[in-house]
Amino acid sequence: xxxxxxxxxxxxxxxxxxxxxxxxxxxxxxxxxxxxxxxxxxxxxxxxxxxxxxxxxxxxxxxxxxxxxxxxxxxxxxxxxxxxxxxxxxxxxxxxxxxxxxxxxxxxxxxxxxxxxxxxxxxxxxxxxxxxxxxxxxxxxxxxxxxxxxxxxxxxxxxxxxxxxxxxxxxxxxxxxxxxxxxxxxxxxxxxxxxx
Numbered sequence: 141x142x143x144x145x146x147x148x149x150x151x152x153x154x155x156x157x158x159x160x161x162x163x164x165x166x167x168x169x170x171x172x173x174x175x176x177x178x179x180x181x182x183x184x185x186x187x188x189x190x191x192x193x194x195x196x197x198x199x200x201x202x203x204x205x206x207x208x209x210x211x212x213x214x215x216x217x218x219x220x221x222x223x224x225x226x227x228x229x230x231x232x233x234x235x236x237x238x239x240x241x242x243x244x245x246x247x248x249x250x251x252x253x254x255x256x257x258x259x260x261x262x263x264x265x266x267x268x269x270x271x272x273x274x275x276x277x278x279x280x281x282x283x284x285x286x287x288x289x290x291x292x293x294x295x296x297x298x299x300x301x302x303x304x305x306x307x308x309x310x311x312x313x314x315x316x317x318x319x320x321x322x323x324x325x326x327x328x329x330x331x332x333x334x335x336x
Contacts, residue, residue: 145206146206146231146232146233146236147207147232147236148205148208148236148237148238149208149210149226149227149236149238150208150209150240151211151212151219151223151226151237151238152168152169152170152175152210152211152240153165153168153212153216153219153240153241153264153265154166154167154169154170155216155297156211156214156215162299163296163298163299164283164298164299164300165296166242167240167242167281167283167315168239168240168241168242168281170308170312171279171281171312171316171319172210172211174312174313174316175320176193179193179207181193181209183209185213186229187225188222188225189213189214189222189225190210190212190213190222190223190225190226191211192208192209192210192226193208194209195209197320197324198320198323198324203325204324205323205324208232210222210223212264216263216267217263217266219263219264220269220270220272221271223268223271223272224271224272227272234272234273235255235275238276238277238278238279238322238323239264239265239276239278239279240278240279240315241262241264241265241278241279241281242262242281242296243262243281243282244260244261244262244283244284244286244295245260245282245285246282246283247282247284248282248283248304248307249281249282249304249307249308249310249314250336251279251281251282251311251314251335252280252282253278253280253318253330253331253335254280254331255275255277255327256274256276258274259274261292265278277322279315279318279319279322281311281315283295314334318333321333
């Protein structure tokens with residue numbers, strides 16, 4: 141399969157299970173769910189220990205891309221296993237993998253997109269990078285730092301606050317838009333459109 145025919149693999153990072161659904165750490169799942177809705181697909185179990193939706197994204201014509209949306213069903217710190225299995229199954233080049241994740245060092249609700257880089261202590265990215273190397277795209281959804289002395293682990297596993305929830309739908313929507321822009325028009329165009 142030529143690289144051109146290879147799909148994009150868009151991975152929303154999060155933890156499976158209803159008790160985590162509204163957590164800050166699960167914004168990647170929220171974005172994946174919205175993208176699935178937009179392409180008219182339903183997540184189905186895949187042998188790679190993930191839920192996937194296959195479809196097409198982007199405007200008609202050459203910018204219309206084959207995509208695989210995925211939510212790893214392991215816990216966050218084991219995300220690399222399912223993502224690597226999906227990469228191999230769908231024959232996706234590393235630069236066509238996009239991780240959508242929460243980011244502590246960016247204020248809520250700010251987006252940043254980049255290719256490659258460190259994991260900044262994020263267990264999902266740490267696991268992916270250990271499995272595949274760092275050269276995949278990231279859509280970083282800013283959640284800000286924990287208030288006061290709250291531990292990072294407690295903060296990311298809490299639901300968004302009522303104040304944050306007022307903007308959450310808009311933020312998830314914007315993150316989904318940025319993913320579509322990234323795969324249709326490239327990283328620079330997406331950065332200039334979505335970095336505020």
